[in-house]
Structure formats: structure tokens, C-alpha cells
Amino acid sequence: MGKFLPGKLPYEFLKKLVFTRLGVSDERLLVGPSIGEDAAVMEFGDKVLVLATDPITAATKDIGWLSVHINANDVASCGVRPRWFLCTILLPEGSDESMVDQILSQIDRACKELGISVIGGHTEISAGLNRPIIIGFMMGEAPRKRYVRTGGARPGDLIILTKGAGLEGTAVLASELEKELVPSLGRELVERAKRMMYEISVVKDAMVLMDSCEVHALHDPTEGGIASGIWEMALASNVSMEIYANSIPIREETQKICSHLGLNPLNILSSGALLASIKGEEAEKALKALESEGISAAIIGCVKKGKGVWMIKDKERRALSPPPRDEVYEVLESLLSSK
Amino acid sequence: MGKFLPGKLPYEFLKKLVFTRLGVSDERLLVGPSIGEDAAVMEFGDKVLVLATDPITAATKDIGWLSVHINANDVASCGVRPRWFLCTILLPEGSDESMVDQILSQIDRACKELGISVIGGHTEISAGLNRPIIIGFMMGEAPRKRYVRTGGARPGDLIILTKGAGLEGTAVLASELEKELVPSLGRELVERAKRMMYEISVVKDAMVLMDSCEVHALHDPTEGGIASGIWEMALASNVSMEIYANSIPIREETQKICSHLGLNPLNILSSGALLASIKGEEAEKALKALESEGISAAIIGCVKKGKGVWMIKDKERRALSPPPRDEVYEVLESLLSSK
Numbered sequence: 001m002g003k004f005l006p007g008k009l010p011y012e013f014l015k016k017l018v019f020t021r022l023g024v025s026d027e028r029l030l031v032g033p034s035i036g037e038d039a040a041v042m043e044f045g046d047k048v049l050v051l052a053t054d055p056i057t058a059a060t061k062d063i064g065w066l067s068v069h070i071n072a073n074d075v076a077s078c079g080v081r082p083r084w085f086l087c088t089i090l091l092p093e094g095s096d097e098s099m100v101d102q103i104l105s106q107i108d109r110a111c112k113e114l115g116i117s118v119i120g121g122h123t124e125i126s127a128g129l130n131r132p133i134i135i136g137f138m139m140g141e142a143p144r145k146r147y148v149r150t151g152g153a154r155p156g157d158l159i160i161l162t163k164g165a166g167l168e169g170t171a172v173l174a175s176e177l178e179k180e181l182v183p184s185l186g187r188e189l190v191e192r193a194k195r196m197m198y199e200i201s202v203v204k205d206a207m208v209l210m211d212s213c214e215v216h217a218l219h220d221p222t223e224g225g226i227a228s229g230i231w232e233m234a235l236a237s238n239v240s241m242e243i244y245a246n247s248i249p250i251r252e253e254t255q256k257i258c259s260h261l262g263l264n265p266l267n268i269l270s271s272g273a274l275l276a277s278i279k280g281e282e283a284e285k286a287l288k289a290l291e292s293e294g295i296s297a298a299i300i301g302c303v304k305k306g307k308g309v310w311m312i313k314d315k316e317r318r319a320l321s322p323p324p325r326d327e328v329y330e331v332l333e334s335l336l337s338s339k
Numbered sequence: 340m341g342k343f344l345p346g347k348l349p350y351e352f353l354k355k356l357v358f359t360r361l362g363v364s365d366e367r368l369l370v371g372p373s374i375g376e377d378a379a380v381m382e383f384g385d386k387v388l389v390l391a392t393d394p395i396t397a398a399t400k401d402i403g404w405l406s407v408h409i410n411a412n413d414v415a416s417c418g419v420r421p422r423w424f425l426c427t428i429l430l431p432e433g434s435d436e437s438m439v440d441q442i443l444s445q446i447d448r449a450c451k452e453l454g455i456s457v458i459g460g461h462t463e464i465s466a467g468l469n470r471p472i473i474i475g476f477m478m479g480e481a482p483r484k485r486y487v488r489t490g491g492a493r494p495g496d497l498i499i500l501t502k503g504a505g506l507e508g509t510a511v512l513a514s515e516l517e518k519e520l521v522p523s524l525g526r527e528l529v530e531r532a533k534r535m536m537y538e539i540s541v542v543k544d545a546m547v548l549m550d551s552c553e554v555h556a557l558h559d560p561t562e563g564g565i566a567s568g569i570w571e572m573a574l575a576s577n578v579s580m581e582i583y584a585n586s587i588p589i590r591e592e593t594q595k596i597c598s599h600l601g602l603n604p605l606n607i608l609s610s611g612a613l614l615a616s617i618k619g620e621e622a623e624k625a626l627k628a629l630e631s632e633g634i635s636a637a638i639i640g641c642v643k644k645g646k647g648v649w650m651i652k653d654k655e656r657r658a659l660s661p662p663p664r665d666e667v668y669e670v671l672e673s674l675l676s677s678k
Binding site: 007008009013014017018021022023024025026029032033039040042044045046047049051052053054055057083084085086087088090097100101104105107108110111112115116117118119120121122123124125126127128129130131133135137139141 | 346347348352353356357360361362363364365368371372378379381383384385386388390391392393394396422423424425426427429436439440443444446447449450451454455456457458459460461462463464465466467468469470472474476478480
């Protein structure tokens, strides 16, 4: 049997081995484990509960802060405000009070930024780790019909992308490859790119959209970038999508760093850039609402009947498919292993 | 600042640095993070939601199965049936399909044993791990007043312990120190001790008690054994407890393995042995109900006004305090490091 590379497991494997082994079935489960869905949605009286879990396994100084925001994004991608957080914190041997103190302060701060309560958790020192790992669980609630899913896009919708493709990946690359990038691109640009990490929350983006227009689907594109995110949304919604290549917002920092490293900005980690499928007639209204809240966004495509995702560029039309693996992982592994 | 040893963090540290950093407060939170509480309880309309998270970080062939049961125990210790499970599975580099397959089969099987649905999760290959780690998140629901907490024991209650002290620790020691134990204690006893791992669920114990008598408090004693469990329950309930040393059920396997290794059976991992504080007049009824379901149990003490936990043995009365650290960890570290 094949061995897996770091990152998410392949779609085919998930379909075959994960989604078929889910204990007893429950008819109150409205959205369960499936490709592209960011969170579970469960019926609870006249409300729904939205639940998600995500780990932060990368060594980063912002691990506590990130854990809250990454998990909050999953719940927000159902159009629902994240409210309650639990987390398990696994610490390497030799951890001291100051490390734990720092992580807990970050969690507290991120929760206060988003109006979230920490309601439970578990912290332990665990042998054999070389860095802290945090696994978060986020929950939110909404009225019975007031949620969306990745698989809700409908023909006639327009697709909006907030902020810019590859936002998270740009920040990760700038932090990890700072020494390689500064000589060619300059310190100022690299510092700006690093700070893009602090824009990874899509909670406000999602809430503004839910309050301002008819949203049919939301998706927070993480691993595999917006190419994977768009592809997952089309697949989950059983529709076709046309994406206008020249309309995709890509920031200068992303463009320059990707160009320098030979990467495709559409194929790198993209938390912070929310994908939304909006009723066509309401897309302009949605853009105005986002803009008035200081969130940049653009219409990048439309939803059609059929299958497949197509990228339109200068009258050329080619199939858009997800990269086999996120290009950030590829470049970090090859550059770090060659050191 | 001091460095921490493997295992749970010290109580004082939790009080000072964890329980004070919990984001925004929420008046719907009925039981939040505090010493000895196994799960969070949150108001949800005319019901309550019970939520818990626990990791399995030890290298064990039953990791998937254990993750479900350990998390189910936390919810059951609120007197509530566990229903919905999410988990994050972190796999070491080089993991192949058969390993993932095995873990997922175990999760599926354990969930079917307990009537639980897997409603979401996350699986990834993560660099720098030497073993799989699973972090579970369990949820259950109950009518508004139909739950208990560790801190609910009342003067006049009798304390029941199911199965036997140190059940989980006995199984862990038998597996990890098999070669050391077999020559002195015999293969048959060690094999029986290893199989005690399959008795670690307290879900049935808790459900039988909730259905048969007036339960005031339940607690699943894990790290630090039943000495810690009893102490935590007394502290959380703001009561005093008297424990009759000769009444504590301790199985032959536990007695012999602990005696051989110089350990106190009350100070080792004890999942599977549920502590219950029951209205005094109903304790005999509770024992009969447990017995009729095939669960052995005994009355091991009583609850009084005041503070402190006292161990009564042959007319002698001494203070019972939790061990500084679980004795299983101590003995494994010293024996494994001397190899």
C-alpha cells in the first residue's frame, strides 16, 4: 500500500476508507463528513449546531492565536458565528510555564477578538514531541435554516473571493524563507507579507455576507489554495464553474513571492480568502457591503449547470484542477532539505 | 520558571494560568473549566449539551478504539449518554493505508459499541511525530436538569466504586512491562491484566446508576488513580469524605502487579472504575442495579460536612492526598530509562 505525504489525505482515500466508517448513523446530522465541507451541522430543536476540529501542527510563535482563528473559520464558513471553543494542548517535554503562559494568552486574546468562550480543554506534557501542538474544537449555533454549506452553490450564482488568493501561504513562505526572499524582494515587502498572517480570519467576511445578501455557499480554502477550494465547492455542489483568471485578486506580495519561487498563487494555502457563491443579482450588493466594512473582494466567476471547473483567460478556456499537493509544502520541503 | 513533567499540569498552575484566560464569559455555561470536572455543560434551550476533549498520546495498538471510549467516559461522567464524536488524527510521516485503515476501523467499532455517530474530523500526516496521536471530542445531550458533575457530592451520600481501583493502570503496566512481570507472576495473570484494558468504558456503569437511583456526583478517575479522583470530587464538592480502606475493590491482577513493582493501587491510572456519590438511602439499590447488569461495585466511603479526605483502616484515620504524579508514569520512566 502507498505511503502518504505530509498534509491532508487524498480525496479518493477519504471517500473509500473514512466516510464509510462513521459509527452509527444519525438522522439529525444535516452535514456530515464529505469532501470540501468545513464543519458538521446538526439539528438541535429549532436550531442547528455547527462543529469543527482542526489542529495547528506547524511550529509557529502564534500557535495559540492561530488555533482559535483557524477553527473559527471552519464554523464561519457555514455562515454561522463561532461561539464556543475547546482545545487540547500537547506540549513537548521540558516545556516551562512561560511557554504555556504565552499559548494561553494568545488563545484568550483571539477568543476576545471574536467574542468566543473557552468552555473546556485538556493540557498535557507529552513525550516525543519537538514542538507544541494544539487541536481546537469550535462550535456555533444558528436558527434552523440559517446556515450554508460548501455544497450549496447554484447555477446563476456569482463567485466572490475576499482579500486575495494565497494569503496564508504568502505569510508562511515569508516567515519560513525570510533569508532567501529578502535579498531579492527587499525587507519591506517580506515584512508586509509576514503580517498577512494576521488577516487569516474570515469570520467578519462571512458574517457581512450573511447579513447583506443571499449566500448559497461559503468555503475557506486552506491546503491546495483557491484552485482546490473552487474545485471542492463545484464538486460538492454538483455544478460547473467558470473562473475569470484576470479577475482573481492577488496581492503584490503574493505575486512577487510566488513568482520568485516559481509557484502558482492559486495553489498555495489560502486561509483568509473566503470563497462565496452568491445569488447572481445580489453579488454587487455583497461587494459593497464588504467594502463598507473594509474588506476587499472581487467577483471571480460564475456557476453553471454541468460538471468541471474552467479557467477563462484571454478567450482561452482550460480545465482547472486542484494541485496534487499544496505548493507551499513542496517548496518548503525541497528548500529546507537542501540546506 | 519550573519545567513540567509528562502528564497533566499541576492544579495550582491550572488555577492561576488556565482558568483565568477563557475568552469572553458566557452565562449559558453551567459547568466550565475547573479542577476535577470531566466535561463542559452548556445550556441549550430546554436541554443541556455536554462536551469533552481528550487525546490519546501513548503508543498503543488500540489507539482508535481507546480514543472513543476515553472521550465517551468524560461525557458519561456527567450522567449523560455520549452521542456524537469528532476527532483529529495526526499521523507520522511514512504512515501507510493499512495503519489509517486500522485506526478508522477501531473508531467505527467503538462508536458502534456505544451507539455513537462520527460527525466530523480531520486527518493529516504531520512531520516530527514518532507515533499516531488522536484527539477526540465527544458530545451528548440531556434534559435541562438531568446531569451531574464531579462537584455535586452532598453530606449523607455514600460513595460507590465500580469494577476495581487501578484498572487501566494494571492493563498499561501488564502491556508495557510484560517481560519483567511474566517470570514472577506467570503468563496467565499478565494476560488477564492486559485484557482489563477492554473494560475501561464507564458508560454503562454511569447509565445504570442514573436510571436506578439518585446520583449526586460521578467522576472517572484517570491520572493519579482513585486517590486523586476521590480528592478531586471532595474538593470540587466542598465536602469531606471518609474512605474505608478495606472496602475498596482491588482485583488480584492489580494487587499482584502493584505489589511486585512497589506501587500503590490507589495511585495508578484508573479509567474504567467509576466513582459515584449516591444519596445514602439509595446506595444498596444502586449496587443491586449494577450487579444485575454484570458490573461489580462496592460502597467505599461516605460524604460528610467539612474539608479533607480521610482514609480509615483498622481504626486508624489518616489524610488521603493525591500522589504528586501518577505512579504508572514514574515506574515506566525509571524502568524504561534504565534499559
